[in-house]
Amino acid sequence: MRRVLLALLIIFLSSPAFAGEPPAVGSEAPAFRLQDQNGDWHALEDYRGQWLAVYFYPRDDTPGCTTEACNFRDNIYAFKAIGAAIIGISVDDVDSHKEFSDKYKLPFTILSDESGDTSRAYGVLRDFKLLKLASRQSFLINPEGKIVKHYDDVDPDKHTDEVLADIKAYMAATTEPAAS
Numbered sequence: 001m002r003r004v005l006l007a008l009l010i011i012f013l014s015s016p017a018f019a020g021e022p023p024a025v026g027s028e029a030p031a032f033r034l035q036d037q038n039g040d041w042h043a044l045e046d047y048r049g050q051w052l053a054v055y056f057y058p059r060d061d062t063p064g065c066t067t068e069a070c071n072f073r074d075n076i077y078a079f080k081a082i083g084a085a086i087i088g089i090s091v092d093d094v095d096s097h098k099e100f101s102d103k104y105k106l107p108f109t110i111l112s113d114e115s116g117d118t119s120r121a122y123g124v125l126r127d128f129k130l131l132k133l134a135s136r137q138s139f140l141i142n143p144e145g146k147i148v149k150h151y152d153d154v155d156p157d158k159h160t161d162e163v164l165a166d167i168k169a170y171m172a173a174t175t176e177p178a179a180s
Contacts, residue, residue, distance in 0.1 A: 022123030022137065022150055029054075029141045030121035034089070034111040037097035042087070042109055044145065051084040051171070052141040053163045055154070056124045056134040060092045060100035060110075064136065068156035069106055075160045076107050084167050089113050091125075091132050140166055 023030055033043040044052075055072070057065040072079075072086050079086055086108040092100075097110045111118075119125035119134040126133045136156070140149040140163065149166055151159065 020120065020123045022139075022152070023121075023147055025147050025150055027147055029139065029145055029147050030118070032089075032111070032113075032118040032121070034113055034118060035094050036109045036111055037094060037101040037106075039094055042111060044141075047085055047087075047141070048145055049143050051082070051143060051167050053079070053084060053086045053138060053167070054122075054141060055086070055088050055136075055138040055159070055163075056119060056122065057088060057090050057136055058133040059090060060096045061103070064156045065090070066100075066104065068136070068154070068159055069100070069110075070104055071156070071160040072108060073104065073106050075164060078164055079167075082164075082167060082171065084164075085109075087111060089118060090134050091116050091119060138163065140170070142170065 029044055031044045033041060036042055055068065057068060059065055069088060072088070076086070088108070088110040090110075091113050093114055094112045097112055100106070101110055113119050113134065116125045116127070116132045122137070122139065124135045124137045126135050136154045138151040138154055138159065139147050140151075142148045148170055151162070
């Protein structure tokens with residue numbers, strides 16, 4: 001009997017619970033106000049009027065997360081050239097983000113969601129009871145603050161190029177003249 005109870009407890013504590021569904025494409029992006037790697041506050045509203053790629057990731061300085069962050073870093077000028085911003089979000093604390101950002105010279109904002117509230121609002125929080133992580137998912141937000149794309153299957157090696165191509169395609173589609 002003890003073994004059965006112990007097995008059930010281990011299963012309960014180790015199986016992740018996801019915090020709801022991600023917001024639907026076409027809906028308003030959930031608002032946030034979080035601190036970056038330098039302790040400065042950022043809100044979604046600060047990015048109104050520009051394209052925004054918000055990528056959630058599990059942990060600072062892990063292989064996939066480092067690959068993804070460095071790929072965004074290496075393409076930062078392409079994003080800046082089209083007026084798009086990049087934000088990374090995880091549940092790691094500000095100090096961890098500072099070390100990660102400094103170590104890899106990341107030229108973009110990384111936000112600390114220690115409470116998990118923003119990750120939960122975006123439907124990406126994985127709660128293992130003893131450990132909370134954001135799953136590797138991204139959202140492309142248009143200048144009006146609406147989600148235009150949700151990436152739920154992210155390949156850290158290819159994601160940056162995919163996001164950049166999608167932003168360019170959305171921008172081209174919104175600037176094409178109407179047919180007469």
